[in-house]
Amino acid sequence: MLQEIIDSHCHLDFPKFNRDRQEAIERARHAGVVEIINSGVNQKTNLSTLELANEYGHIHATLGLGPGVATSGSKEEIEGILSQIEQHIEMAISVGEAGLDYYHCRTDSGRARQLVVFKKVIEIAETTDSAIVIHARDAEEEAFKLVQHLDRVVFHCYSGSLETMKIITDAGHYVSLATLVCFSKHHQSLAKYIPSDRLLIETDSPYLSPRKGRNEPALLVDAVTVIAKLRGIKDSEVARMTAENTRQVFGL
Numbered sequence: 278m279l280q281e282i283i284d285s286h287c288h289l290d291f292p293k294f295n296r297d298r299q300e301a302i303e304r305a306r307h308a309g310v311v312e313i314i315n316s317g318v319n320q321k322t323n324l325s326t327l328e329l330a331n332e333y334g335h336i337h338a339t340l341g342l343g344p345g346v347a348t349s350g351s352k353e354e355i356e357g358i359l360s361q362i363e364q365h366i367e368m369a370i371s372v373g374e375a376g377l378d379y380y381h382c383r384t385d386s387g388r389a390r391q392l393v394v395f396k397k398v399i400e401i402a403e404t405t406d407s408a409i410v411i412h413a414r415d416a417e418e419e420a421f422k423l424v425q426h427l428d429r430v431v432f433h434c435y436s437g438s439l440e441t442m443k444i445i446t447d448a449g450h451y452v453s454l455a456t457l458v459c460f461s462k463h464h465q466s467l468a469k470y471i472p473s474d475r476l477l478i479e480t481d482s483p484y485l486s487p488r489k490g491r492n493e494p495a496l497l498v499d500a501v502t503v504i505a506k507l508r509g510i511k512d513s514e515v516a517r518m519t520a521e522n523t524r525q526v527f528g529l
């Protein structure tokens with residue numbers, strides 16, 4: 278029997294899927310991907326994410342403001358996205374992705390801007406009682422400190438240390454492993470230790486392909502197999518627990 282899996286984070290609305298979006302969604306369905314969570318990062322992709330979720334019953338939207346936009350966007354642009362998130366949050370299952378990316382942003386002023394914007398997104402999650410999808414790179418601990426009081430938090434494509442992962446999951450938050458786990462030793466070591474009731478999986482398509490070329494939700498099966506091997510359990514068990522955790526945190 279085909280196992281049912283959930284891709285907890287991807288960007289199917291991105292131009293890389295313009296050529297074959299519907300086919301990719303069909304391939305995912307055949308691979309057992311029963312739910313897909315698609316995340317916006319700016320004004321345009323928040324809109325296209327909502328459109329996609331509107332079109333497909335099993336695709337769910339999260340509305341975000343990524344750290345890249347926070348660093349380089351104008352004041353008007355950022356204000357516009359924040360009010361867009363507030364206005365449309367009823368049609369989405371979560372706020373995010375939003376957060377801190379100190380890997381791509383090396384300047385103090387840029388990081389300070391990310392911090393200001395991230396705090397505003399956190400405020401929206403608080404006032405609307407929403408889950409929040411965090412993008413944190415080389416800034417996992419800083420991000421955690423800002424969201425630790427929230428109830429429903431997912432660190433998407435978690436790539437931080439084992440120690441910080443323990444702090445995050447001890448606080449009752451979730452970490453999502455991307456298909457990176459198929460080829461990254463660091464992610465493979467994380468995969469062994471993330472508590473069963475805190476683990477999510479994702480492709481982050483079109484990025485992070487476990488094979489050649491573009492990633493897509495159907496390839497999530499590769500991550501399931503790798504994680505199952507590392508944990509010494511069945512593929513079906515990885516599928517079951519990660520789907521259950523995803524449903525739990527996003528209220529699907």
Ligand SMILES: [Zn+2]
Nearest residue numbers: 286316374481
């Ligand atoms: Zn993403």
